[in-house]
Amino acid sequence: xxxxQTPTQPxxxxxxxxxxxxxxxxxxxxxxLIWFVWKPHMPPGDMSDxxxxxxxxxxxxxxxxxxxxxxxxxxxxxxxxVWRARPGDESDGEPIYGNTKVAATWIxxxxxxxxxxxxxxxxxxxxxxxxxxxxGPSPIWKLSGVQTASWTAGSNDMxxxxxIGQQWAFTYRYPQFGGMESAxxxxxxxxxxxxxxxxxxxxxxxxxxxxxxxxxxxxxVDNVAYVxxxxxxxxxxxxxxxxxxxxxxxxxxxxxVPQAAFQAWASGVQAKExxxxxxxxxxxxALTYDPTVIPQLGKNLPKIDGITGAAGYxxxxxxxxxx
Amino acid sequence: xxxxxxATALIVAVVVVVGLGVFVALYFIGGTSALPxxxxxxxxxxxxxxxxxxxxNNSASKPDWVSYxxxxxxxxxxxxxxxFSVPANTKVNVTLYGYDGCTPLRNNYFSQVQGTIGGxxxxxxxxxxxxxxxxxxxxxxINGWSDCNVGHTxxxxxxxxxxxxxxxxxxxSANNLCSSSPCTTTGNxxxxxxxxxxxxxxxxxxxxxxxxxxxxxxLDGNGGPMQTLGYMMGExxxxxx
Numbered sequence: 001x002x003x004x005q006t007p008t009q010p011x012x013x014x015x016x017x018x019x020x021x022x023x024x025x026x027x028x029x030x031x032x033l034i035w036f037v038w039k040p041h042m043p044p045g046d047m048s049d050x051x052x053x054x055x056x057x058x059x060x061x062x063x064x065x066x067x068x069x070x071x072x073x074x075x076x077x078x079x080x081x082v083w084r085a086r087p088g089d090e091s092d093g094e095p096i097y098g099n100t101k102v103a104a105t106w107i108x109x110x111x112x113x114x115x116x117x118x119x120x121x122x123x124x125x126x127x128x129x130x131x132x133x134x135x136g137p138s139p140i141w142k143l144s145g146v147q148t149a150s151w152t153a154g155s156n157d158m159x160x161x162x163x164i165g166q167q168w169a170f171t172y173r174y175p176q177f178g179g180m181e182s183a184x185x186x187x188x189x190x191x192x193x194x195x196x197x198x199x200x201x202x203x204x205x206x207x208x209x210x211x212x213x214x215x216x217x218x219x220x221v222d223n224v225a226y227v228x229x230x231x232x233x234x235x236x237x238x239x240x241x242x243x244x245x246x247x248x249x250x251x252x253x254x255x256x257v258p259q260a261a262f263q264a265w266a267s268g269v270q271a272k273e274x275x276x277x278x279x280x281x282x283x284x285x286a287l288t289y290d291p292t293v294i295p296q297l298g299k300n301l302p303k304i305d306g307i308t309g310a311a312g313y314x315x316x317x318x319x320x321x322x323x
Numbered sequence: 324x325x326x327x328x329x330a331t332a333l334i335v336a337v338v339v340v341v342g343l344g345v346f347v348a349l350y351f352i353g354g355t356s357a358l359p360x361x362x363x364x365x366x367x368x369x370x371x372x373x374x375x376x377x378x379x380n381n382s383a384s385k386p387d388w389v390s391y392x393x394x395x396x397x398x399x400x401x402x403x404x405x406x407f408s409v410p411a412n413t414k415v416n417v418t419l420y421g422y423d424g425c426t427p428l429r430n431n432y433f434s435q436v437q438g439t440i441g442g443x444x445x446x447x448x449x450x451x452x453x454x455x456x457x458x459x460x461x462x463x464x465i466n467g468w469s470d471c472n473v474g475h476t477x478x479x480x481x482x483x484x485x486x487x488x489x490x491x492x493x494x495x496s497a498n499n500l501c502s503s504s505p506c507t508t509t510g511n512x513x514x515x516x517x518x519x520x521x522x523x524x525x526x527x528x529x530x531x532x533x534x535x536x537x538x539x540x541x542l543d544g545n546g547g548p549m550q551t552l553g554y555m556m557g558e559x560x561x562x563x564x
């Protein structure tokens with residue numbers, strides 16, 4: 001009588017140890033690669049404090065996710081290699097219900113992961129330079145910096161910049177420079193900046209990519225966002241809310257420049273706009289604007305059928321004009 | 324089903340799906356190209372682009388939409404299009420006839436001339452009798468709020484070019500506007516504006532638009548002609564040599 005010899009299989013504990021060791025080595029390698037090789041290149045870069053936070057968050061989430069993904073893949077490959085059915089083996093796999101160790105590991109592991117993500121995400125959203133409660137129409141904390149009526153290079157004065165969205169361009173007003181307005185975004189480096197984001201028509205979204213700033217531009221809403229640029233360079237500003245046929249072309253480039261250069265630029269624009277008369281032609285600086293009312297109109301302007309209403313009203317929503 | 328049959332079915336399915344995608348893409352691209360493009364050639368290092376904006380147009384489908392026209396440099400005919408091409412790295416001299424009435428700018432910042440050579444435009448205004456009631460002058464601002472003398476804007480945001488386009492004044496806008504397009508300088512009030520800018524030194528398509536919300540009857544005045552090629556938005560194709 002002949003007996004069939006089967007290859008010696010490791011016990012369950014040795015399978016677990018093998019999988020654990022493979023997983024540990026690969027996870028360690030992946031974590032080191034993510035943190036030291038990939039992280040410096042992760043979006044949106046490190047041009048501002050907010051961008052650095054976002055880059056850090058993305059790297060932490062990647063490091064958190066890597067061991068989970070690696071475990072799934074290791075288990076998958078190990079199962080295929082070690083536990084695959086041999087030719088002639090028609091038997092079922094071993095039932096594992098009631099395995100307390102497996103159930104406990106699963107419950108504890110997933111609970112730790114979810115709680116970790118909850119705590120980390122909440123802290124990062126609420127904390128300074130986060131993207132949550134610290135920003136928006138009613139921010140609960142303020143960026144450190146001195147609120148002043150004017151801005152001076154070399155001080156800790158906070159720079160106020162109003163972002164105005166309109167189909168299909170952003171313009172920027174600087175209330176500390178007489179309310180001058182520019183089609184180009186200039187910011188001083190190492191300066192706390194408060195953006196006041198609003199719109200004159202539909203909903204836009206101000207996305208200064210390399211600065212890690214994204215804020216909806218809603219009509220009649222002052223949406224606040226904070227940033228402190230930490231490096232010189234160019235910033236891509238895009239609209240991130242579908243706002244019409246040329247939404248995709250609604251972008252331009254901002255510049256982070258030395259503080260003295262910023263002061264020279266802003267003062268120069270202010271002086272030119274004052275000399276040209278455009279500064280006086282702009283409406284008084286306000287956190288929001290009602291584009292249906294233009295105070296300057298209506299005084300000497302006759303009603304133009306199909307264009308303006310009485311008393312300076314302008315495309316009044318209650319009286320849409322049909323051409 | 325055999326392996327060969329399955330492979331054939333798979334290939335056919337892929338070809339059909341890709342072909343459908345290509346057809347849809349070409350259909351829309353083809354739709355755009357149906358609009359004629361007026362080509363301007365350089366002479367002596369510069370080109371002369373001539374435009375007009377009217378309170379209406381001569382199309383069959385949307386005759387009551389405000390619209391730009393582009394003048395063909397050879398025939399001098401007005402073409403109902405907003406597509407034109409200019410050579411790269413060339414001085415572009417624009418002559419713009421503003422026949423449409425005044426409309427307030429939503430953001431009066433665009434009353435400021437930006438991106439032209441010298442940062443100015445030269446403008447004059449004529450009544451329906453051909454009388455020049457605002458003499459030819461050079462300015463860097465046409466205030467669209469205080470005077471109601473801006474009809475539209477010609478803006479190429481990608482080049483930081485923003486030009487307010489003068490219009491007949493408020494009284495002329497109310498009663499005497501041109502009513503048959505393309506408009507002529509005879510019997511109609513209009514503004515005549517000239518300015519120059521330098522085309523980019525590289526090729527590319529630069530969109531241009533109006534920043535006056537002149538799509539009356541549409542949401543925020545920015546629908547209809549404001550979002551339609553051939554009316555109040557267009558493309559300038561910069562051709563490298």
